[in-house]
Amino acid sequence: MHKYLRAAGFSMYTKKKDIDKLLDLLERQPSVTKCVQVDEESNVCEMRAEVAPGLGISIVGELNEEGNFEREYYFPYLESNVVGSTEECSVQRHTEKETYSGMVDENRVGITLIFYIQNFLDFREKMLDKEHHSRSVCFSGMSIGGKVLLPIKKSQKQIQKAKVSAKERSSLIEAAKNGDEDAMETLTIEDIDLYSQISRRAMKEDLYSIIDSCFMPCGVECDQYSIIGEIKEVEKIRNIYTKEEIYRMKIESHDLEFMVCINSRDLLGEPQPGRRFKGQIWMQGTLNLVPYKAGPMDQKR
Numbered sequence: 001m002h003k004y005l006r007a008a009g010f011s012m013y014t015k016k017k018d019i020d021k022l023l024d025l026l027e028r029q030p031s032v033t034k035c036v037q038v039d040e041e042s043n044v045c046e047m048r049a050e051v052a053p054g055l056g057i058s059i060v061g062e063l064n065e066e067g068n069f070e071r072e073y074y075f076p077y078l079e080s081n082v083v084g085s086t087e088e089c090s091v092q093r094h095t096e097k098e099t100y101s102g103m104v105d106e107n108r109v110g111i112t113l114i115f116y117i118q119n120f121l122d123f124r125e126k127m128l129d130k131e132h133h134s135r136s137v138c139f140s141g142m143s144i145g146g147k148v149l150l151p152i153k154k155s156q157k158q159i160q161k162a163k164v165s166a167k168e169r170s171s172l173i174e175a176a177k178n179g180d181e182d183a184m185e186t187l188t189i190e191d192i193d194l195y196s197q198i199s200r201r202a203m204k205e206d207l208y209s210i211i212d213s214c215f216m217p218c219g220v221e222c223d224q225y226s227i228i229g230e231i232k233e234v235e236k237i238r239n240i241y242t243k244e245e246i247y248r249m250k251i252e253s254h255d256l257e258f259m260v261c262i263n264s265r266d267l268l269g270e271p272q273p274g275r276r277f278k279g280q281i282w283m284q285g286t287l288n289l290v291p292y293k294a295g296p297m298d299q300k301r
Contacts, residue, residue: 004282006263007142008055008076009239009246022241023074026057035063036125044098045069046121052237052246054079055261058118060098073097076142077118077284080259082250084139085113089287091123091134098124101223102285104137105177107170108255109215114222115139115285126289134287139258141227141251146262146279148269151230152212162212166255208278213253218280228278229253234271236264247271258283 005013013019026049035045045063050056055078061071090103100117115137117123154162169190175183201210211228218226233250245264249271250257260281271277 002075004076004142004144005057006266007078007144007246007261008051008057009242009244009263010051010076011244011263011265012242023057023059023071027059027069027071030059031056034121036121038098038124044121044124048077051239051241054248054259055237055239055246075116078140078142078248078259078261079118080138080140080286082138082257082259083136083288084256084258084285086136089134089137091117091287100124102134102137102287106256107173108166110169110173110254111215111217113139113283115283116223118284118286119289122289123287135290136288138286138288139256140284140286141225141258141260141281142284143260143262143279143281144266146267146277148231148267148271149208149228149276149278151274151276152209163255213276214278215253215256223283224280225283226280227251227253228276231271231273231275231277232257233273237261249277251277 005019010022013022027047029049030047031050032048033045035043037043043063045061047059047069048056049059056076057074058077059071059074061069061073064070085104085106087104087106091100092103093100098120100120100123102115102117104113104115106113118140169187172183172187176187198210208228213230214226214228216226218224229251230253231249232252235248237246237248238244239246246261247264247267248259248261251260260277260279262279267279269275
């Protein structure tokens with residue numbers, strides 16, 4: 001069973017035989033079907049079955065010689081149209097099967113974001129022939145456990161100051177990556193001061209009144225993160241098969257915006273815009289592919 005199947009509203013499907021019956025049903029009525037010829041003898045086909053607006057199950061397999069679909073694996077997905085990053089994205093194929101991970105050096109978060117690529121067939125079809133490149137990435141996350149936290153009260157002046165500080169820190173990180181020793185020293189001093197401030201405040205204040213937002217890797221899998229972020233938008237959707245209710249939320253953490261879905265049974269608290277979401281997510285991403293444009297150097301060649 002896929003760990004995040006319950007995030008799509010299938011919390012009651014815990015046995016393999018039940019999941020197989022569900023996948024057989026979804027294969028008969030897919031929303032989208034796509035097939036890409038890998039070479040003369042093999043192909044990759046994907047069937048997407050939408051179970052709620054923007055939420056569904058992707059079933060991936062191969063067409064055999066008789067033209068019948070042979071299922072290999074599946075994964076739940078959450079679509080997103082919120083552009084999270086415009087940084088350069090690198091892609092690597094997983095060893096086991098025809099799936100891909102994307103990697104983006106996002107200075108706002110301060111780490112290399114690794115995510116599971118949803119539209120891997122588009123990448124397989126277009127990017128490998130060097131005709132397209134990724135202009136931006138839309139992020140989404142699936143969660144099977146989370147809490148709603150109250151917001152930290154801030155004045156408008158504090159909010160503006162935090163935005164300016166975030167931009168300055170992002171510039172310093174970029175300079176440090178390029179070998180600027182002064183930027184490295186400034187970042188080190190800032191981290192020491194920040195650690196000192198947190199240590200003093202933690203003796204008298206609650207931890208979540210100090211930490212406004214958080215985005216850090218969690219567990220042994222590269223595309224899972226522990227996050228705390230502000231809820232910007234909330235929508236309650238319903239799985240058309242199980243009738244389970246799912247919260248679909250737009251989250252902002254470290255100036256990074258993305259969509260998150262979670263089964264209402266797995267969320268503690270009532271999500272509202274302005275409040276914060278704390279939980280562990282499986283990060284997915286959709287590459288926005290655009291035709292490659294030759295630069296001046298390419299034209300000279």
